[in-house]
Structure formats: structure tokens, C-alpha cells
Amino acid sequence: MTGALDPARRMVLGLAGLVGFFGLWALVAASGLVGKAFLPGPLEVAERLVTLLHTSFAGGTLPQHLASSLQRFSAGYLLAAAVGVPLGLLMGRFRLLDDIVSPLFDALRFIAPIAWVPFAALWFGTGFGGPVLIIFSGAFPPCLLNAYRGARQVEPRYIEAAEMLGTPTHRLILEVLLPAATPSIVAGLRIGAGLGWQSLVGAELIVASTGVGYMMVQAQSGVATATVMVGMAAIGLVGVLIDIALRALEARIHNRLERA
Amino acid sequence: MPLGRRSAIGVTTLGLLVLAWFMATGANGLISPGRFPTPADTWTAGLQAMVRGYGDATLVVHVLQSLKLVALGFVVSVAVGVPLGLLMGTSATAEAVLNPVFMLLRPIPPLAWIPLAILWFGLGDTAKIMVIFFAAFVPSVINTQAGVRTIERPLIEAARMLGTPHGRFIREVVVPGAAPMIFTGLRLSLQASWTTLVAAELVGALAGLGHLLNLAQQDLYPGMILVGMICVAIFGALTTALLGLVERRTLTWVRIKGDTA
Numbered sequence: 151m152t153g154a155l156d157p158a159r160r161m162v163l164g165l166a167g168l169v170g171f172f173g174l175w176a177l178v179a180a181s182g183l184v185g186k187a188f189l190p191g192p193l194e195v196a197e198r199l200v201t202l203l204h205t206s207f208a209g210g211t212l213p214q215h216l217a218s219s220l221q222r223f224s225a226g227y228l229l230a231a232a233v234g235v236p237l238g239l240l241m242g243r244f245r246l247l248d249d250i251v252s253p254l255f256d257a258l259r260f261i262a263p264i265a266w267v268p269f270a271a272l273w274f275g276t277g278f279g280g281p282v283l284i285i286f287s288g289a290f291p292p293c294l295l296n297a298y299r300g301a302r303q304v305e306p307r308y309i310e311a312a313e314m315l316g317t318p319t320h321r322l323i324l325e326v327l328l329p330a331a332t333p334s335i336v337a338g339l340r341i342g343a344g345l346g347w348q349s350l351v352g353a354e355l356i357v358a359s360t361g362v363g364y365m366m367v368q369a370q371s372g373v374a375t376a377t378v379m380v381g382m383a384a385i386g387l388v389g390v391l392i393d394i395a396l397r398a399l400e401a402r403i404h405n406r407l408e409r410a
Numbered sequence: 411m412p413l414g415r416r417s418a419i420g421v422t423t424l425g426l427l428v429l430a431w432f433m434a435t436g437a438n439g440l441i442s443p444g445r446f447p448t449p450a451d452t453w454t455a456g457l458q459a460m461v462r463g464y465g466d467a468t469l470v471v472h473v474l475q476s477l478k479l480v481a482l483g484f485v486v487s488v489a490v491g492v493p494l495g496l497l498m499g500t501s502a503t504a505e506a507v508l509n510p511v512f513m514l515l516r517p518i519p520p521l522a523w524i525p526l527a528i529l530w531f532g533l534g535d536t537a538k539i540m541v542i543f544f545a546a547f548v549p550s551v552i553n554t555q556a557g558v559r560t561i562e563r564p565l566i567e568a569a570r571m572l573g574t575p576h577g578r579f580i581r582e583v584v585v586p587g588a589a590p591m592i593f594t595g596l597r598l599s600l601q602a603s604w605t606t607l608v609a610a611e612l613v614g615a616l617a618g619l620g621h622l623l624n625l626a627q628q629d630l631y632p633g634m635i636l637v638g639m640i641c642v643a644i645f646g647a648l649t650t651a652l653l654g655l656v657e658r659r660t661l662t663w664v665r666i667k668g669d670t671a
Contacts, residue, residue, distance in 0.1 A: 155502050155503070155506055159506070160506045163503060163506035163507045164506055164507065164509065164510040165510075166507055167506070167507035167508055167509070167510050167511045168510050168511060168514065170507075170511075171511045171514070188529060188530060246419070249415070249416050249419035249420060249423075250419060250420075250423045252416075252420065253419075253420035253421075253423055253424055254423060254424070254427070257424070257643075258643075260642075260643040260644075260646045260647045260650075261639055261642055261643045261646075262604055262605040262608050262609075262642060262646065263605070264521070264605055264608050264609040264612065265608050265620075265623060265638070265639050265642045265643075266639075267612055267623070267627070268623050268624070268626055268627035268635040268638070268639075269446075269632075269635055269639075271627055272445060272627065272630065272632065272635070273445060347519065348519035348520070348521055349521075351519050351521045351522050352519075352521040352524075352609045352612075355521065355524055355525065355609070355613050356609070356612050356613055356624075363522075366522070366525040367525055367613070369525065370525035370526075370528055370529050373529065375526070375529055378525045378526050378529060379526070381522065381525070382518050382522045382523070382526065383518075385518060385519060385522045386517035386518040386519075386522070387517070389517045389518075389519065390517045393517075
């Protein structure tokens with residue numbers, strides 16, 4: 151509130167913050183206050199990362215684990231979007247459907263996605279299907295809610311005009327509701343991706359036998375702290391990359407809508 | 411009237427769903443009881459958990475254990491998160507120093523801290539509190555900081571001009587002004603606390619609802635899984651409602667105080 155800082159000063163202060171963080175970490179790690187096995191320094195973690203790129207740990211190299219995590223993620227996330235977005239739009243259009251689905255949705259929403267793990271494992275196994283259900287339950291609510299809100303926020307005038315012109319329902323949904331709700335839908339897809347990725351990590355920690363989460367659990371039981379930290383960094387990085395990709399998609403859609 | 415219609419349909423739907431549950435899981439139903447429990451199985455499991463106990467403790471003990479950890483973790487993260495958010499909101503220097511570190515750690519999902527927490531603190535309460543902390547402290551910080559930003563500048567400048575001491579300035583201008591956003595942050599923090607606690611207990615714990623869920627999964631005991639999930643939902647909803655109550659009280663109080671001041 152003391153006014154904006156000039157960019158150069160901001161950058162120096164920001165760098166100081168980062169240097170402080172890594173410095174403190176390195177210092178505590180080097181001081182021997184905490185056992186080396188439990189707190190490796192930043193450099194050791196970076197070294198371990200490079201090693202894991204080509205050396206196998208817990209059944210695969212880091213890229214291999216990431217690939218199997220991403221595979222599960224894509225399946226669960228696409229399923230959530232494919233069910234959530236159309237359902238949300240239809241709920242925004244048809245009151246009866248809204249009245250039927252909303253109470254169910256509200257009742258289920260209080261169950262943390264991760265609490266589905268036992269049933270997911272029981273129904274679909276721990277390999278692929280189970281984790282996919284968990285990702286689905288994490289990513290589904292924002293996909294549905296945002297499509298629904300987007301459809302509800304469409305100006306009634308447009309809908310009335312379309313109705314008056316005798317537009318068939320499917321065209322009304324595809325050509326009026328969908329374009330008008332798109333910004334909200336894309337925002338929901340972004341939130342859903344974040345929650346889905348996070349749920350995946352949880353699922354892999356508990357049930358899977360491949361993937362980054364599994365790698366971390368194995369590393370934990372072997373007290374390979376550096377590997378655990380590499381896993382955390384990789385998960386964070388991939389999460390950021392997914393978000394960047396969706397942001398780019400968002401920007402592109404915005405541009406296109408503005409031109410149309 | 412629309413509300414009446416809406417809740418009537420809602421109650422009917424839930425009623426039909428329960429009916430469908432009875433029919434589908436019955437003696438010659440579609441769903442085998444090994445996959446989803448019958449209502450009777452669930453009732454038995456619930457009774458067993460309450461009276462005889464399951465996983466070395468009764469249901470009450472599991473619930474209390476989880477509630478205790480959620481409360482502790484939530485309080486610790488809020489106690490750190492809100493002041494830090496206030497600091498980052500009021501001081502541009504603090505914001506410039508801390509923000510990059512924050513941006514660096516934020517993409518790591520809270521659940522990814524679980525293995526590290528277990529490595530450092532084992533399966534006890536401390537590890538759970540650490541994981542909840544990393545999950546719940548982020549929304550507190552971000553929303554508090556955003557709340558401070560929403561305070562109207564003239565208000566801040568007036569307080570500054572009148573030479574309000576820093577402590578009073580924070581207590582009487584910044585905190586009340588940011589209060590609505592702070593509560594948004596607290597709600598998100600509470601949700602995050604529950605999710606991460608259940609996950610952390612599923613990964614490894616000696617008691618708690620997640621521990622119960624984990625055992626039920628290993629024992630292939632669908633009735634007990636459902637009991638655990640229902641408890642997670644009920645107590646998640648209850649704590650959220652409690653926070654909502656505190657929020658309404660506090661915000662009313664802030665408004666009244668603001669009017670009379």
C-alpha cells in the first residue's frame with residue numbers, strides 16, 4: 151500500500167526472496183541439524199532429477215512415470231469435460247433437469263474426491279480405471295458448474311429471440327448457449343484440470359502401481375528423500391504446463407469469439 | 411412457490427434414489443453386494459463401527475480424531491496465512507520478496523507433500539498437520555491479500571493522514587475491510603483441510619476416517635466404505651456450516667461497528 155515499486159526494485163527483491171529460500175534450505179541441509187537422508191540440499195535434488203531422467207526407479211524412469219500419470223489424467227479429465235460440460239449446459243436450459251440433478255450434485259459435493267478411492271479401487275481396480283474415476287470426481291464439479299453458470303448468464307433476450315424464430319432445441323444449445331457460455335466453460339476447464347491433476351496425485355499415492363505418485367510412495371518407504379522431492383517438483387511443473395496450455399487455449403478462444 | 415417446486419423435486423429425486431438403492435442391491439438386484447452395499451449392510455456396518463468399533467476404535471473415536479486434526483491444521487494455517495496475507499497486502503516490499511517463493515511452491519499440489527510429511531514426521535498427528543498446513547495456508551494468504559487490495563484507497567489515505575498508529579490501522583481499517591475476502595479464504599482453507607486430511611489418513615494413519623476407509627478397502631467391506639464416506643460428507647458439511655455461522659456473525663459485527671464508529 152506504499153505505492154507500486156518500480157520493476158527493477160521488484161525484481162531485485164524477488165530474487166532476494168528466492169535466494170533466501172534456497173539459501174536457507176541449503177544451509178539447514180548442510181548444517182547437519184537434520185539428517186542428510188531426510189533433508190537433501192537443493193543441489194542434490196537437482197542431481198537426482200537428472201539421474202532419474204535416465205535411471206529407472208520403482209519400475210520406470212521419471213519420464214515413464216510421468217507418461218503413465220498423464221495417460222490416466224487425460225482419460226479422467228476428458229471424461230469429466232465430456233460429461234460435465236454438456237450436462238451443465240442442459241441443466242442451464244431445462245429447469246426440470248436442473249431440479250433433479252442439483253440436489254444430487256450438492257449431496258455428493260461434500261465428499262472429498264479422494265474419499266472415493268476405496269470404491270474406485272473396488273469397482274475399477276487400482277491400475278487404470280480406479281485412478282481415472284478419482285480424477286473424474288475431482289475435475290467434474292467445476293466443468294459442470296461453470297457450464298451451468300455460463301448457460302444461466304446468457305441474456306434471456308437472445309434465447310427468447312431464438313425461440314421466437316422457432317430454432318430447434320439442439321441448435322439453440324449449440325449456437326446460442328454454447329458460444330455465450332464459452333468463457334465460463336473454459337475457466338471451468340482450467341479449474342477442473344488443476345483439481346483433476348491434484349486428485350490424480352492423491353490416487354497414485356494410495357492405489358496405483360505406476361506413475362509419479364507411486365514413485366514418491368516407493369521413495370518414501372525407502373527413505374529416498376531426494377526422489378520424493380524430485381517427484382514434487384515434477385508434479386508441480388507438469389501442473390503448471392497443463393495450466394499454461396489451457397490458458398493458451400482460453401486466449402485463442404477469446405480471440406476467435408471476439409472476431410466472430 | 412418456485413422454491414417449493416424445486417425442493418419437492420429434489421426430495422423426490424433423493425427418495426427415488428434411495429428406493430433405487432434398495433431395489434438394485436437387493437437379493438436378485440443388478441449390483442452385487444460385493445460392489446456396493448445394500449442399505450441393510452450399511453446399517454450393520456454403521457452399528458458395528460459405532461458399538462464394537464472397527465480398526466481398533468469406535469466410529470466416534472475415528473470422527474473425533476479427524477475433527478481434531480482438521481481443527482488443528484486449519485487453525486495453524488489460518489494463524490500463519492492471514493497475517494502473512496495482511497503483510498503481503500499492506501507492504502509492497504514484503505509482497506515483492508515473498509511472492510516469487512510463493513509462486514514457486516504453489517503449483518505443488520498439497521497431496522504431493524504427503525510422502526515428505528510421512529518421511530519427516532511418521533504416521534502421527536504432526537505429519538497430518540504439516541500436510542493440512544501446506545494445503546490450507548495458500549487460500550488464506552491469497553484471499554487475505556486480495557481482500558486488502560479491495561479496500562478503497564481514500565479510506566486508507568484518510569487513516570494515514572490522520573496519523574493512525576500502525577496497529578490500529580491494521581485492526582480497524584485493514585482487517586474489517588478485508589474481512590469478506592478473508593472468510594472466502596477460510597472457507598477454501600477448510601475444504602482443503604478436509605480433502606488433504608482424508609488423503610493423508612488414507613496413505614497412512616493409526617486412526618481417523620481415512621484410516622477407517624483404508625481398512626474397509628483392504629477388507630473388501632463395501633458397507634464400511636460407505637459409512638466412512640457418509641461420515642466424511644456429514645462432518646465436512648457440518649464444519650463448513652459452522653464456519654458460515656461464524657462468518658455471518660463476524661461480518662454483521664464488523665458492519666455494525668463500522669456504522670457506529
